[in-house]
Amino acid sequence: EAQVTQNPRYLITVTGKKLTVTCSQNMNHEYMSWYRQDPGLGLRQIYYSMNVEVTDKGDVPEGYKVSRKEKRNFPLILESPSPNQTSLYFCASSSTGVSYEQYFGPGTRLTVT
Amino acid sequence: DAKTTQPPSMDCAEGRAANLPCNHSTISGNEYVYWYRQIHSQGPQYIIHGLKNNETNEMASLIITEDRKSSTLILPHATLRDTAVYYCIVRRFPGNTPLVFGKGTRLSVIA
Numbered sequence: 001e002a003q004v005t006q007n008p009r010y011l012i013t014v015t016g017k018k019l020t021v022t023c024s025q026n027m028n029h030e031y032m033s034w035y036r037q038d039p040g041l042g043l044r045q046i047y048y049s050m051n052v053e054v055t056d057k058g059d060v061p062e063g064y065k066v067s068r069k070e071k072r073n074f075p076l077i078l079e080s081p082s083p084n085q086t087s088l089y090f091c092a093s094s095s096t097g098v099s100y101e102q103y104f105g106p107g108t109r110l111t112v113t
Numbered sequence: 114d115a116k117t118t119q120p121p122s123m124d125c126a127e128g129r130a131a132n133l134p135c136n137h138s139t140i141s142g143n144e145y146v147y148w149y150r151q152i153h154s155q156g157p158q159y160i161i162h163g164l165k166n167n168e169t170n171e172m173a174s175l176i177i178t179e180d181r182k183s184s185t186l187i188l189p190h191a192t193l194r195d196t197a198v199y200y201c202i203v204r205r206f207p208g209n210t211p212l213v214f215g216k217g218t219r220l221s222v223i224a
Contacts, residue, residue, distance in 0.1 A: 033211060043157070043214040058211055090156050102212060104156030
């Protein structure tokens with residue numbers, strides 16, 4: 001089954017404790033992306049990657065890092081989480097062909113206290 | 114990418130067609146219209162997209178006006194499971210621009 005998986009699905013952590021949210025897709029997609037969703041602000045892109053070893057900033061990259069060492073994985077790293085990073089996070093992937101439809105993961109709800 | 118305008122909410126009776134409008138009056142020639150939906154707090158789900166011709170798939174139909182300044186997503190027989198926020202997005206192709214999600218339309222399907 002074609003899917004995007006994220007782990008963990010729920011995480012409560014404390015300020016400053018480094019964490020990684022993993023994202024993996026099994027569709028051989030070139031393009032992967034991270035979004036965060038906050039009430040009243042909608043979905044905003046954090047980082048994206050066009051292919052292995054190619055990443056770029058989205059609209060709200062501050063406080064986040066990403067890496068793309070393998071095509072299927074695109075982890076999101078919060079080196080020193082802060083309470084304003086409490087949010088619902090989505091990973092997405094797509095091919096770079098004509099359809100460009102993005103497939104989204106189930107989401108990771110992160111709370112930073 | 115062009116901006117879109119959608120009504121904030123709509124109701125639809127179960128079993129009836131749901132027609133969700135979207136205005137994108139500043140759309141340019143190489144921009145596609147995409148529709149996604151988000152059920153509660155799940156990941157957004159792709160529904161359909163089109164350039165200038167009407168499109169239909171197993172989920173919905175997309176009607177784009179001849180001048181491409183507006184479009185309508187049609188769910189032919191809405192069910193309670195179609196209750197969701199529906200996003201109309203205009204995106205350039207080819208291009209690496211992200212999907213820009215506005216506030217969308219909250220569709221409530223009522224039994």
